[in-house]
Amino acid sequence: MSANTNVQKIVPFEGSKLSKKEQIASMFDDIAYRYDFLNHFMSLGIDVIWRRKALKYLKSLQPKKMLDVATGTGDFAVMAEKKLQPERIIGIDISEGMLSHGREKIKKLGLEHKITLQLGDSETISFADETFDAITVAFGVRNFENLEKGLAEMRRVLKPGGKLVILEFSNPTVFPIKQLYNSYFRLIVPLIGKFVAKSKAAYSYLPESVKAFPQGEEMRTILLNTGFPAVTCKTLTFGICSIYCATR
Structure with a gap:
C-alpha cells in the first residue's frame, strides 16, 4: 500500500464529489483573508520561529534561485528573501485566493522584483529539470x-546538490504534551476556525490531516525512496513540528 493512501483519504469536505486537490483549493480560497492571522494566532507565534529554524538548513547553501511550493500567501517566501537573499524566489500554489493576498503583501513590501507568486501544482511543476x-x-x-508524485516532481526540478526543506506539523508523543496538543487541535482549533475564518471544516481537516500524515522515520524513508540520497x-x-531536509 502506498504511504500516500491514508493521507489521501482525509479531505476537508466529506461527501464532496470534488477531488482532494479541488477541495483543498476551494478551502484555502475561502479562508485566505484570515489565513496569516490564524496561523500566528493559533500557534502563539511559534510558527515564525519554526520557519526561521527551517531556513537555517539552507544558509550554507546560499541558494540563488528558490522555489516555494504550496506558498499560500507567500509568508515563507518573504522570510526566505530576508534571511537568505537569493536572486529569485518563485512561489506556487493551487489556491488563487491565497496567491492574490500574497501578491498584495509582496507589492506592499516592494519585493515584486525578487518574489513571484503563480498558480501551480506540486504534482506537475511547470519548470525544467534541475x-x-x-x-x-x-x-x-x-x-x-x-x-510521492509531489516529492518526485520537487526532486526533478532541484539541481544536484540542492536541498529540499519541508516544515510540517507532527504528532507529539510525550506526556502531557500529546494530550494537551490533541485536545487543543480537536476541540479548540475548529471553533476558532468557525468563528474567525467562518470555516469549521477547514480547521477540522487540519488535525485529521496531521494525524494521517507519515512522520519521522516513515517520512524520511519515503524521501529516500523518492531518490534523495x-x-x-x-x-x-x-514534537509538534518537524523539519525534513533532503539533499539531491
Whole structure:
C-alpha cells in the first residue's frame, strides 16, 4: 500500500464529489483573508520561529534561485528573501485566493522584483529539470493529493546538490504534551476556525490531516525512496513540528 493512501483519504469536505486537490483549493480560497492571522494566532507565534529554524538548513547553501511550493500567501517566501537573499524566489500554489493576498503583501513590501507568486501544482511543476538550488514547503505537503508524485516532481526540478526543506506539523508523543496538543487541535482549533475564518471544516481537516500524515522515520524513508540520497529529520517544540531536509 502506498504511504500516500491514508493521507489521501482525509479531505476537508466529506461527501464532496470534488477531488482532494479541488477541495483543498476551494478551502484555502475561502479562508485566505484570515489565513496569516490564524496561523500566528493559533500557534502563539511559534510558527515564525519554526520557519526561521527551517531556513537555517539552507544558509550554507546560499541558494540563488528558490522555489516555494504550496506558498499560500507567500509568508515563507518573504522570510526566505530576508534571511537568505537569493536572486529569485518563485512561489506556487493551487489556491488563487491565497496567491492574490500574497501578491498584495509582496507589492506592499516592494519585493515584486525578487518574489513571484503563480498558480501551480506540486504534482506537475511547470519548470525544467534541475532549475532550482533550493525548494521549501511550509505546512503544505500533507495537502498533496499524491505525496510521492509531489516529492518526485520537487526532486526533478532541484539541481544536484540542492536541498529540499519541508516544515510540517507532527504528532507529539510525550506526556502531557500529546494530550494537551490533541485536545487543543480537536476541540479548540475548529471553533476558532468557525468563528474567525467562518470555516469549521477547514480547521477540522487540519488535525485529521496531521494525524494521517507519515512522520519521522516513515517520512524520511519515503524521501529516500523518492531518490534523495541524504535525508534528516528534526523535531521541534516537543514534537509538534518537524523539519525534513533532503539533499539531491
